[in-house]
Amino acid sequence: MIEEFRLPDLGEGLPEAELVQWMVAEGDTVALNQTIAEVETAKAVVELPSPHAGVVSKLHAEAGDIIAVGSVLIAFDIAGEDGGTSSAVNSVAPAAEARAEAPAEEKAQPNLVGYGAAPQASGRPQRRARTAAASVSAPRADTAVLEAAPHDVLHATETIAVPLERPRSTPPVRKLAKDLGIDLGLVEPTGAGGIIARGDVEAYAERVGAASRVAPAAEPVEAVPTSPAPLAGEPSLRERRTPIRGVRKHTAEAMVRSAFTAPHVTTFLTVDVTATTELLASLKSDRSLEGHRIGILAVAAKAVCLALARTPELNSAWDEEHGEIVECGYVNLGIAAATTRGLVVPNIRDADAMTLVELADAIGELASTARSGKTAPAQMMGGTFSITNVGVFGVDAGTPILNPGEAGILALGAVRRQPWEHRGEIALRDVMTLALSFDHRLVDGEQGSRFLADVGSILREPGRAMLLR
Template identity: 55%
Template structure:
């Protein structure tokens, strides 16, 4: 490592999950020129599993930020450069290999320079000449490259001195030249950059070029207005958009892929049972007044979770996984209970580790922390790995039930439907009772109909007579 490389340290996007390949930069907390300390949070990124804050491994002054917010970056790519010895005076920072590749030959310089964009470098040229030796006190960076780097870092570059007009360089064949924010804009608008005509310096595609490509082509000659119904114009006079395109990324992308893999890998079977939970709902109200449960999250989901855990204890073979590689069924002697949680970034399933070993107050505390952390978007990848069985509470949306899809690697998932007042035969008479429907989906490779039915029936029986939480536990 050279002295310059030792001074200007590049921080690369880490793998903050389990084998993840990319992450989106949600927010920068630092800008070029800011002083950072070792361990200081510099940015927040979103992986396919969760939003994670990244700390700086270096202490010094931020020299450059290589990507804008909203950019998806591959793991291992440098995202920020830190000057670890800012008191040593001005020095030329090395270009990050992952973000600005060097030319094929170190002393090669294309005739008719063009801006060096992040991840692309300069267009190749057959004409070469020796690189100029930098003058004392004069930055070695070319004006065009400096302007692009300054724009990427969120600063406006000083205007370059006027120069004689020259024909724009023709971009090298291959991927069109555009900065990451422009690429993101094109992706959001569904525009293929290869079809966009560049108007920027040196063949660079600008935001205006993308917007122009997205705008509908004007009609050659508009016919006279007719009395037929037409689309109402927006306030600006332009037609209102009739479609909205949302990029599939982050948590939603991972969830979609996982559900497809699960649905086409594990043969699903779903069974249903409708149960009178009036006694359970009364117990919920009593527990809310219990001093031992003070300050804890007490709701019907808590007792459903406890009922399922007791049912699993009575039928331990349901808590297992299918090992295709070794052709084995792996029975788990612990229950990491997943709770499906809807968040602004999509559906995630964090789990309570060793939920079967927790008392009711401990389970309530863990459940409350899990939900709060998920809503804040702070769930860590570790909290979403290793689940064995899951509960999805569709009742909060007023839904009676559903056919839930298994989380990959798990054997069963229970859907808890809405609790509603319904006419029910109770002690030989029709009375209004609190009723809900439970649905259990399971992997039919390792859970047969008898085992799945026993688990579902035991869960329902406990919720109908919650005293079984004591007698069966």
């Protein structure tokens, strides 16, 4: 018989997902829990396991489609009670009738991760808008016509993207345009829904005709072959348009929400971190630590955890709904990671309970998982404080935007070897700039400054961490 599998709620409360790729094809035999597809939500790429063992009867979507939660994604032809496998053709109608007669609660899909009630949505997936690039050359025209419609033409040597759909008009209007020798693609519509009306064609013909009549009777000038310009909103070859979706869309919405909800304040501190870089060099040569990549980000993460214990206001949240300030007794440390899919900020749970080596290992694993696009949605939820390392790009400082729901974020600048005052003399030292942004509803300037000074003090003299509680 035929069993349909609908896209489940993947545990994020998101209404849709994009189908990245199928891992199976129609006619393939699949086992229970075998990966059948990869889908991308606003937070991560998720592998979907097969809820059935059987033969793939039909794929209801293509790579790139946007699938609403609850929409049919794939159909399986599974073995019946008699041990045989029913034909997809013969089983479709009975299965459909059975589903029509069954009560709604009996149609629920297998309980995958986070599977929940689906929102009302049409059964068909939304397709990406598709355009075709084509070179369109208009007939040779005189200069008067070109001057009459300068916004309607391009040099014929340019290739433009034009919509596959022809201009919308009625048959009488198309006949009128044909009789007047007018290309409807050059006529601006004024009718409802973008329909070209008879008056639009007549107005265009009058405009072009008037321009032709006033053209000077001079020597013939060879006209430049032309092509219609892209309509408003249509792409050109010198532009690349990417749909706003997935991680990029989620990040944009989160940043706008954060920027216009939490009053941001950013404070800076430039620190001599030579002692820290020397410590890292000695750890790198320690054979007992071989296989552990401990860098300045790990040291900064440890410093942040220690400083948060002294300034808990930076490790709190503003609960608007309940009118409360929530102070966290743990540190879920977010690490901003740049990936090909956009910026993600997965967090390390209970980072405050980890040693320096454990933090370094956790950061390395987190970055590797993020770059592969396999970060679990749960890893990007529940963070309490974040770090972004802009120094890896050679940047000295910035004003980071808070991860929504968090009170602070620390940006690490590049470590630079430069002249610096040291013990009363000028010497070449390793120097970096720290930038702390915080939510001024939760954190006062004094608290933010004290926290940043604590972090800077540890990076300046790592041994001071032994004195902190």
